[in-house]
Amino acid sequence: MENRGVKRGIVIKDEWPGYSLDLFTYPEHYHHDIENVYIPHGVIMNRIERLAHYIKEDFGDNNIMVLCVLKGGYKFCSDLVEFIEVLGRNTNRYLETRVEFIRYKSYLNDQSTADLHIIGNTDLSFLRGKCVLVVEAMVDTGKTMQALLKHVQTFEPQMVKVAGLLVKRVPNMADSLTDYVGFEIPDHFVVGYALDYNEYFRDLNHICVISKSGKMKYKQLSSTPGFYRLTFSLAHKALIVPLHLFIRPHQRLAAMLTRLLPPALPWEPTRTIVLPVPAAEEAERETQVPPSEPAHPEDAQVAVSGAEEPADRAPSSRLQSHVSPGFGGLFLGLTEPPVDMKKADGVD
Ligand SMILES: O=P(O)(O)OC[C@H]1O[C@H](OP(=O)(O)OP(=O)(O)O)[C@H](O)[C@@H]1O
C-alpha cells in the first residue's frame, strides 16, 4: 500500500467551516457549546482504519507494544488497536498487540500550562527492547509528545513510532514528531472523540470546534494568582513554623481557639488536601515533569471554583475536598481533616 498522505494526514484547510450541527446527531446538552461538526465520527473511523493498514505494513512481523496517552487518546487507541487486530484476523499474519497507558496533563481551559504532569506510574520498563507505537489524539504545541518521547527513550525500546490522530498547524509545528497522522488541522480548539475542555465533551462522538459560549460555560478560573499564592505561602510558613512548635503540644487549647476564630480567608488558595496514598495504591502516585508544585493545578481549580468534580478523578488521585481548618486553623497549624472525613477514610 502506498504511504502517501501518512506523514501529514488529511489536510484540513483554514477555510473549512465544518458541517452544520443540524446534519448530525450529538448529545443534545452540547447544542450551544459547539460551533460545528468539524470531523464526523464516521470519517474519523475510516481514517483510523487506513492508519491501521500503514502501521501493520511497517511493523512487519514485530509485535506491537502500544503506549496510549491518556486521557485524550483513549478512544483513538481503542479503535486503532481494534482495526489492527481485525486486519490480523483477516490475514495469515497476526500481530500480537499489548496496550499500556500513560497519563499526561497540561491543559487548563484551552491553554497549555507550564505544568506538564505524568499522572500515575512513570516506570515504563516494559518498553525495553520492544517495538513501540505511541498513540496520541492531539499534537498541538508538541510539548507533551516531546516530553513523552524523551521519557520513553530512557527505557531503550527497539523502535518507537508515533500515531497522532490530529496534528495542529501552528507556528513551529510539531509534525516531525509523528509517523502516522490522521488529520492536520488549523489552529482551532477542538473537542470530542475523547478530547476535552476541562473534562467536558469527551463523550461527544464527532470532533467539533468548541463555541465561545461553550468555553465560557465550562471555563475554570485559575486558582489564586501566582503573586498572592507565593506571598501567602511565604507568610504562612514564616508564621506557622514557630507557632506550630509552641502550640502543637497544647492541642485542646488550639482546637478551642480554632472554633472561636473566623472561618477561612476569602482568598485562601485551596480547600483541597492530599490524603496519604495507601501502599496498594502507590502506583497511582503523582509525579511531575519537571518537578515544580506538588499538587495538580486541575485539582485546585475544581476545589476553588466550586465546579463539579469530574467523577473519575476522586478515587484515582486520592484527593478529597473538605472545609479547610480556616483562618484559625491556618495560623495554629491544624491541618488534620475534620472528624467525618476521618471516619470516611477509616482513620481512628
Ligand atoms: O501538544 P500539546 O500542546 O502538548 O497538547 C497535546 C496534549 O493536550 C491534550 O492533553 P491534556 O493536557 O488536555 O490532557 P488530557 O489528555 O487528559 O485531556 C491532548 O490529549 C494531548 O495530550
Ligand SMILES: Nc1nc2[nH]cnc2c(=O)[nH]1
Ligand atoms: N481538547 C483539546 N485538547 C487540546 N490540547 C491541545 N490542543 C487541544 C485541542 O485543540 N483540543
